[in-house]
Amino acid sequence: MTAVYGYSPSGNCHKVRLLLEQMDRPYTWIETDSSRGETRTPGYLAKNPNGQVPMLELDDGRVLVESNAILCFLAAGTPLLPSDPWQHAQALRWMFFEQYSHEPAIAVARFIRGWTEADSPRRAELPALQARGHRALVVMDGHLSAGAAWFSGNAYGVADIALFAYTAVAPDGGFDLAPYPALRDWLARVRGTPGFIDMPAPAPVNAARLAATD
Amino acid sequence: MTAVYGYSPSGNCHKVRLLLEQMDRPYTWIETDSSRGETRTPGYLAKNPNGQVPMLELDDGRVLVESNAILCFLAAGTPLLPSDPWQHAQALRWMFFEQYSHEPAIAVARFIRGWTEADSPRRAELPALQARGHRALVVMDGHLSAGAAWFSGNAYGVADIALFAYTAVAPDGGFDLAPYPALRDWLARVRGTPGFIDMPAPAPVNAARLAATD
Known part of the structure; x- marks a missing residue:
């Protein structure tokens, strides 16, 4: 298997x-x-x-x-990865965006807040990561506000899954999603797709750090 | 056009x-x-x-x-992007590696050395970028040393183009490629592919900074 x-x-x-x-x-x-x-x-x-x-x-x-x-x-071969060349390219575009402009800010901020000690020198990275992460969220929110429902071409698919992963837990990284209504609507749409499951909660030690950090 | x-x-x-x-x-x-x-x-x-x-x-x-x-x-549809699903996946694997583990170290080090002033505070980032960039070069050299000729599945293609771009100019970022003979052989193979053209040289001001920096 x-x-x-x-x-x-x-x-x-x-x-x-x-x-x-x-x-x-x-x-x-x-x-x-x-x-x-x-x-x-x-x-x-x-x-x-x-x-x-x-x-x-x-x-x-x-x-x-x-x-x-x-x-x-x-x-590949399922509706979750568009077969139309242009829609396929748009899905890839957002997946590369996710790994270059989104994850290195939002996931890394979450990691530093939840997986390093409160006095870690890495916490000095957080302000720059905040600025960079919000730039990525603005780009995502703009895409949705312009009328798109999804990031994987015309339908839900792999680019939505890729971007959902760390956007859903962006508050763990200190990111307030209140300024991004279109993004919050999209998160809700992803949660409503068939077979959706949430990410397991972090271990208590990490959850406690995430809750404790300003 | x-x-x-x-x-x-x-x-x-x-x-x-x-x-x-x-x-x-x-x-x-x-x-x-x-x-x-x-x-x-x-x-x-x-x-x-x-x-x-x-x-x-x-x-x-x-x-x-x-x-x-x-x-x-x-x-898409040419031999430069494998149609075989597994080879295609390997090409994508190396393209995501390039954007996550390679470019943010090697390209950024080159940018800082050539496109910022000699007294830029960003120069403090260089030691960490050096370490991170060499980790990526080691992974690439290991792939080639294990017998692979290319990164785009079994033949030259888009993942080789993606990885070539900043590997070829890694010395601009302060990276010595001497420890990576398999990587240097691959660079030479890419340069020998039909229709190859080199990247244009940076403007004189940037070239001078690259030449001047330790």
Whole structure:
């Protein structure tokens, strides 16, 4: 059976779980805590030298990494990845935007607030990450405010899954979503898609840090 | 005719130029100097609210942004983008790696060294970018050393173009490629592909800074 190596409270990992659930495709989840070095063991690095989760492993042992490449591979041939060349290109456009302009700000801010100590020097990065993350949220909100319902071309699909993952938990990173009504409506639409499941909550230690930080 | 808005010494922009040249597809290049704010004008932001180059504009006015999404769109249906699902997924894997793990270190280090003043506070970022960039180069060199000739599945293609752009000019970012013989061989193979063209040299002011920085 298809195996997914993933850390449950990671948005990049949850993307893959959400897609597989919505495709109703069987899989085995192998919990791999990247925050405790489980992606830096010799065994793991032999499969993924870049030392990251998620990682997809097929029955025959072949592995695929990079969350958004996994989404495209699994969704190929389904309505979740547009077949029309232009719509397909727009989905890819938003997936690259997610990995370049969105995740490195919003996911990293959440990580620093929830997965580092309160006196970590990395907390000095937060103001710049806030500014950068809000720029990405403005771009997303603008796309939706201009009349688009989704990011994966004309219908719900992999780019929505990719962008939902960390937008839904952006408040964990200190991002107030109140100024973005179109974005909040889109989050609600994604939550209403068939087979939707929420990301598991972080462990109590991380949840407590997220709740405690200004 | 297809138009490309691009800044010539940008690797992200050169990706698109290199592909179009190798496909022998006519295009108009509209020089857009992102280092002088030309991607932040109201007219440009109306087309690309994320304020980046490159941007592809079709005859009918539709625009596509994100360099790697543009590569996939233009190369679809040609041998430069694998049609086999697994090879296709591997090409995407390396293109997402490029935008997440490679470009934000190697391209940004080159930008800081060549496009900021010698006393810019951003120069303090260089040691961390060096470490991060070398981690990406090690992963690439390992892939090639394990027997792969290319990054786009089994043949030269869009993932090679994406990774070539800033790897070829990594020395501008202070990266010594001497420890990576397999990587240097791959750079030479890319340079030998039909229709290859080099990225234009930076303007004299930027070239002088790159030459002057330790």
